[in-house]
Amino acid sequence: MQTIFVGNKPIILTSNFEKETNHKTFLLRTVNIGKVIKLLNQTDLKAVHLYDKDSENLLKRFLKLLPNTVAGGGKVFNDANEILFIYRNDKWDLPKGRAEAKESIEETAIREVEEETGVEGLKISKPLQTTYHIFKRNGKHRIKVTYWFEMTTNYSGKLKPQIKEGITKVQWLNKKESRQALEHSYANIRILI
Numbered sequence: 001m002q003t004i005f006v007g008n009k010p011i012i013l014t015s016n017f018e019k020e021t022n023h024k025t026f027l028l029r030t031v032n033i034g035k036v037i038k039l040l041n042q043t044d045l046k047a048v049h050l051y052d053k054d055s056e057n058l059l060k061r062f063l064k065l066l067p068n069t070v071a072g073g074g075k076v077f078n079d080a081n082e083i084l085f086i087y088r089n090d091k092w093d094l095p096k097g098r099a100e101a102k103e104s105i106e107e108t109a110i111r112e113v114e115e116e117t118g119v120e121g122l123k124i125s126k127p128l129q130t131t132y133h134i135f136k137r138n139g140k141h142r143i144k145v146t147y148w149f150e151m152t153t154n155y156s157g158k159l160k161p162q163i164k165e166g167i168t169k170v171q172w173l174n175k176k177e178s179r180q181a182l183e184h185s186y187a188n189i190r191i192l193i
Contacts, residue, residue, distance in 0.1 A: 004132040006040045008187040015055035028052040033065045070099045072109030074151040087169035092181035105147045117170045118160030131188040
């Protein structure tokens with residue numbers, strides 16, 4: 001089972017056919033993804049399930065429905081065990097961004113965290129769950145595939161929000177502050193914290 005978000009509403013890829021309660025189910029092989037996105041955006045429907053009995057290829061088949069954008073990002077901890085957050089578009093988020101040509105996804109994640117926050121001395125400690133969400137750019141829907149990494153740093157310098165990317169704040173948040181920030185965040189970020 002894999003989850004892709006449209007805003008905060010999930011599209012759940014599944015090979016188990018469940019009775020519809022607070023969701024609608026469509027066959028993955030024949031789905032009109034544009035209609036599914038519209039349904040989630042314009043109704044109070046809680047979720048959509050896309051069903052295919054071939055559990056091995058669910059995600060692969062889904063990713064062919066729309067163009068993909070690959071990104072890398074970080075859940076960064078400092079020496080005080082605080083997490084690095086950015087504030088953009090009235091939401092708390094984790095730093096991330098698009099991969100550039102000839103760059104490994106790990107290099108992307110480190111570069112994007114540095115660019116968006118000013119934090120240096122980043123070390124990847126382990127990979128985290130990959131997230132998927134659908135967004136619209138230039139009138140067309142795309143799937144953002146974000147590879148996340150847990151990182152550490154002993155950086156104690158000034159935090160610098162990347163204003164040209166719409167980031168207005170960068171902050172280290174403790175456990176309690178992180179939980180509060182997640183109330184004003186995205187569903188795909190909540191699953192990482």
